[in-house]
Amino acid sequence: MKKNDPAQRPVPAVDESFDPWEQVRPIPLFVVALVFALAIWGLLTYVSEYQAQRRAAEVQQARQAAPAPAAQLAAQGLDGDAAVMELVLAGKGQAWSCASCHGAAGQGGLNTPRLAGQPAEYLKKQLQDFRSGLRHNESMAYVVRALTDDDIDMVARYYAGIALPAPLQPSLGGDLARGKLLAEKGDWKTDVPACFSCHGMQGEGVAPGFPALAGQQPDYLFAQLAAWHAGERGNSPQQLMDGIARRMNPDDMRAVADYLGSLPPVPATTLVAAAPAPAP
Structure with a gap:
């Protein structure tokens, strides 16, 4: 018998718990949540910036396409100085104009209120309430934050000075x-x-x-x-x-x-x- 005969070597015991494959360690939950939150944040940031750029482009396009304030003023028989008509017809900064929703004559429509003939102090209070957050409307808050106190006063006095003699037709089927x-x-x-x-x-x-x-x-x-x-x-x-x-x-x-x-x-x-x- 040879001294190093493999057949004579003792056979080691088998470790049944041995796993030749590396165990997969789960990713910590907070890491998953962090990655998910960052992805959502990035998406929302992209959407917000895209909407802001699109809004700015629309405002600029509307201003370029709109007639000069003086021409619109003369066409509708309205009265106002250049500063207030710029606010009413063209807006300020990236904020859209009052007329884009309420009309240059303040006539409004459906769920957009008529402004013409409203007391100036009432209109002024509502604009201030939108700016302070006491009254809630995202569109109005965005617009009014671009206005100074003098701007608010001018717009309020402008719409208060317009008379709309025509009544409206009932639209809700009310008694x-x-x-x-x-x-x-x-x-x-x-x-x-x-x-x-x-x-x-x-x-x-x-x-x-x-x-x-x-x-x-x-x-x-x-x-x-x-x-x-x-x-x-x-x-x-x-x-x-x-x-x-x-x-x-x-x-x-x-x-x-x-x-x-x-x-x-x-x-x-x-x-x-x-x-x-x-x-x-």
Whole structure:
């Protein structure tokens, strides 16, 4: 027998727990979450920058295509100096113009409110509320942050000086008789006061807290009542509208919105003529 004969060597015991393959270690959960968060952040940043660039391009394109402020002013018979018409018709910086949504004459449409004939101090307060965040609307907040206090004052006075004599047609299918009752007398069974008790006997508005309602877009009036009812709007003086709207049902909201929209707006000249003459 040979001394180093392999057949005579002892056979080692088999380690059944031995795994020739390297065990896969799981990636820590926080690493997965970090990678995922970075990916989302990068995507959102890209989308935000793309939208900003696209918005800037649209604003620039609109400005290049729009007639000069003086030409639009003359065409519509409106009056305003060059600075305010630049804001109204062209916007400021990357913020779009007032006219792009509300119209140069402040006529609005559907859920975009009429601005023409609103008390200047009311319009000024709403713009300041959008800027401070007291009133919520992303588009308005973006625009008004580009405006100075002087800009806000100019725009408010410009739209307040425009009269829109034409009433609107009811668009919500509301009960006009019920709307008239709510506007003039309210419904004390549900603790809803008359609209005219705060907004003027003709719905002409009382600055600075109460806007003109006569001739306002019915869709916009209904949307604002619904927002107060749901607690999404909260900049009413002493929270009056918050409580009133919560006590109104949708049918009453449609009724009063249609009725108020169908009323002819009170011209500014009428309001001035109705004011008492100063003592000599």
